[in-house]
Amino acid sequence: MSGPTLPPAATREAFLAAREQASRLREAVAALAQEHGWSDAVPEPFDEGSLPVFAIGNDLVVKLFPPAWPEAPGIERAALDALAGRLPVATPVLRAQGVRDEWTWLAMDRLPGWPLDQVWPSIPREQQLALMRSLGACLKVLHGLPLGDTAILRPDWPAWLADQRAHVRERQAAKGLPERWLEGLEPFLDSVALPTDVEPVFLHTEIMATHVLALPTGGAWRLSGLLDFEPAMAGAPEYDFASVGLFVTEGDPFLFDALLEGYGMPVAARDESFQRRCLAYTLLHTYANLPWFLDRLGEPLEGPSYEALARRWWALPARA
Template sequence: MEPTQQDAESYRDRLGLDGDVVRFEAGSLPVFAVGHDLVLKLFPLQYHGEVPVEVAVMEAVHGRLPVPTPRLQGVGVLDDWAYVLMSRLHGEEPAVPDVEVSAGVGEMLKALHAIEPPAVLGPGDWAAFVAGQRRGCVELQRKRGLDERWLERIPAFLDGVDLGDELPVLLHTEVMSAHLLRRSGKLSGLFDFEPAMRGAFEYEFASVGLFVTKGDARCWKALVEAYGRVPDPRRVMAYALLHVYSNMPKHMREMPEGDSFDELAVRWFGE
């Protein structure tokens, strides 16, 4: 059962906090602003395991990125809800695609990927994770509603892409406008770290390409120039298929069209 407004106000009082409690509308987990300066994020019982990831990454990145991130203020359990109390960031969700936002994200990812991934992050074996994603890829996209003519092309495309051995980096995995803030023309916040992982940097670029640059070549160029490394479009396309949250029919409706995965790779993740 979702926490009510009364529940949230009770938690505020039990934590000795002050200020109005207002729930943020977006997000898969209950998140409340407490006054002007704090945010209370609640995790139901089945998601308690995500708290150590959120906390570890929040502490690892704070003060080390060119974009502000929340500062940990407290962690614990209230009734059946685990909670993370953090400082509140301010700004508005940026409109995308946007060249300046893309460049800011590229600079941010360069710094993020240079930070040692906290030990709590998985997967422990990236190659095994990728292999598991490959085994389930066609069936997942079939459930998403992908047309059969595209489904039958997935195995051959993935077989033709050498994902190799990349040094695992700290991945946010869901850098998108909904997890970014912008204020006075600059990025003013990155948040939501519980989906973080350790893995190949192109995995990050798959979601950023889908949700930030959105197939805009100028934005993609600004992103990779700020990052300082140009990823192979086919590798990024492969990770777009293998990403935990991949929804290829949705992506195809929202992104530039193409007649093959190779063509989509260039149009979505190329200059």
């Protein structure tokens, strides 16, 4: 294939170097757009996200998957096929796919709306709460969808969880977690009873404000889209609340409570045990990075206490 080429990215290190070659990535995507007759518009990169994504005009996006993660495009394809038209909000529809310079690319619809993190400060408080209830309801629908033939999304959940647990200390130590936090990490996880016999459900795994879109309609904001499904998998439903607390409600008790209300969780179940499980799933998460989370959301006043951390990051309103 002639024209601009994508940089080598067969390893994580090579991919990180490739991400720095923004103009080369853009030129290759522009060539793709020209070859397929999509648009003459200059591809515009999205700043957020772990993978390169470019807007092609107003209607299309192209997502690039490096050869370092050969399973990722198959997961995204399977997830989008399984979700098509089944959620209360829009999800991307796959329009074309292919391989270029060993990178897999997917072209999909550009969803309407703005990421919540870009518009959140301008949204009135009552509408913020309403959006959280809508997001909770959307999550409930997601978790109730049949997994069908999406075998690629279905690891052996108990075995996967056990493997995450077996390596949790070394992974967080490698990310620079201070010893004052490391020493309590495994005792905390040992104290939390995570069910291993749950029926796996469809998980997004990275419900973040940047992946949730909203639009103003009739004088009020409404959810309009949910995107970024390459980390999707099947597992315990509470696993999805890890990213919700870290990247959507961010310790706001009323926002988190509104989301759980929309999800249909009984008030009695919104307790300290639930908060502790949310933190446990966070520590075992595929992309767990506790030093970054602590820097982003702050440490509890009580010091390096995982109990206090669970109450702070998944805060709930005081109830009589």
